[in-house]
Amino acid sequence: MAVRRIVLRAVAALVAAAVVVAGYLLAHGDFQRWSDESALDGACDGLLDRHVVRGVLGSGAVEVEHERRGAGLVGCEVRVRDGGTAEIRVLDTAQVGQTLDSLYSGSPRALAVPVGHGWTGLFGAVPEPSGSADVFRAEEDEKVTTSLILECTGDSSAKGLSVTVRTTIDKTLDDPAERPAFARIATSTAARASKARRCGARLGKPVSSLGLPVNEDEYEPLGTADGTCSGLPVAHGMVTATETARGGAPHETCRLADAGLRTRYVLEADYGPYAQERFLRYEDDPDEDTPNTRTPAHHRDRDGRMSWTTAKCRDGQALFTLQPSYETGRDRKYPRGDADLAYERAALKAFAERSARAHECPAPARP
Template sequence: MTVIRRLALYAALPLVLVAVAGYGWYQFSDTGKRWRYEDALAGYCQGLIPAEESAVLTGYDTDAGLPLDYRDGGPGGYEFCKVGRHTLVIAEIPADARDDDGRPGVFDRLRPSPTGTLPLPLGGGWHGYTNRVSAAVVLTCAGRESSVVVGSQTGGDTVAGSAVARLLTATAERAADRWDCDAQTGGATPDDYPEPQEKSRFEAEGTCAGLPLRDRDDIDWIRETTAAPGTAPLESCVLGAARDAESRPELFGLTASFGPFAQAVAPLGDGADPEAGRLGDLLWGTAACPGDGARARFTLDPASPAGEGDDAFARAALAAFAERAAKQHGCTGLRLPD
């Protein structure tokens, strides 16, 4: 009996050693770490987060890298999860959905964080943007009135740059495939998203092009985006003054919102939101864009109460800004305030 027990022990010992070695390899090797990370992702955020693109931001850390997974399953539901320091919202948004300014929903999650950087086109043929804090990509589903949208908000001093752009586009492709959304996608995104710098009003060539600035001596500088025109769901132009070396205030901000980002604009004033109008000094107009359920929204917002001559300029500036943006996005039926 003793001999049999010893033989059994000798036979089992190699198996135990193999199991211990295998466990140690799985726990501590780089390959094992990657496998554990991929296993965790399979059930994280409905399995929509890609391993390769997310690992750049998490270092394959399944604890600190994947700390939040929430699903809002009600009307207008969405996936809400964190990848490293980046909070993602993933949703298919019907074209007739609107932000009713009621309980927090997907549009609140998508709304860009305030930042000094203009919304920059995501590039690579994608319909998206980044302002280096917030970013998003939109895929319009062919044959049905909805869009797959993946947005990101960045915490701390982390920049929503090229790594986030690659994560969002890869996630959007996975979501579109999962939800049977036939959509046109893009290719490689840029390696960097430099911040637009102030320049002379006479150098406008992008989102500020065409504005009646020649005779506005009070406007000393502009900020605009020039890359990939007509591809970002958010566009901006800023006009400012240079009163002295330290005082360079913004005077006017113009913004264009398309697709889900036009849907996310809460109604202005009471009752039905007209296609064009004003609320105080804020002016807005709209246009119908192909594939979008909501009319694109164009706004001009003065940083301070309008002065003498500002009203006529504001109307002319909004008209020029909206006409350029609408044309580049293929929008028609532009309506402007009377």
């Protein structure tokens, strides 16, 4: 009987404590809101700033879902009732290549642009058809992505961190004043992740402006290009370009087109973990005519698949590639003439040199 009395007293004490707590919450505020804030504090291993998340997604009831952990990866999704959503992923860049599509590089329909403001990162979205023209809208099913790369100091166990946030909120990317809101969760999470993981990364400044992702059909004269296509030779029928600005982006793209607006060449530059991921992807490629870390440069022959060159940058080996586009209907094995190969060599050389210089890397190997 003594044991029974002790158990009953314990149960009564717990019930009394629960009543006191419930009474306090009812008297001092909304229980659901208190629960929401607690959920935000624990989301993504505590890497989210609740004030920033609330400011971007809204003040409604919150639902948090932890998506995956392990292998240097943490992810969660935050959904706010009558507000926005955010999918957050933080990755140790040493694990690049061990998860599918671990790094964000943009959409085939729209080139991602640099985040800028001292950040190494990309900002992108997929355009939504509207009438006769594509526009960018953050509507119900569209996700706007901000992806940042942090380079850790020598005192950290991690070499680097990748922070990617896909945000859906009731704002339009067409309004320059509203774009920075899409990057706020990513930058605040990056700052917290750097501190929590003892990364010691050099962080950027608050993002006050962002460029608009570039649609695939936004052509401009190649001769006036001043971004990722700047300095490429206007020759061999290449007269138009689709490009983005430069400014610390770990992945850059330039598309060259002829007078008929048919894309003929795609040039890409990758730095740090982005280059690492591409090298790893090509390791399992049965085609020998693909980049590898053992060959600093390669110029394709008449039947080859691509040309590439590399540069030894502070954050590792950078990769620059040129691939012909086959949207003109020509077969992949169609032999290239001497004029084609000569232009490709000149274009890749100019593209790689200018990109490397902007990233403060030494001159790339001669392709």
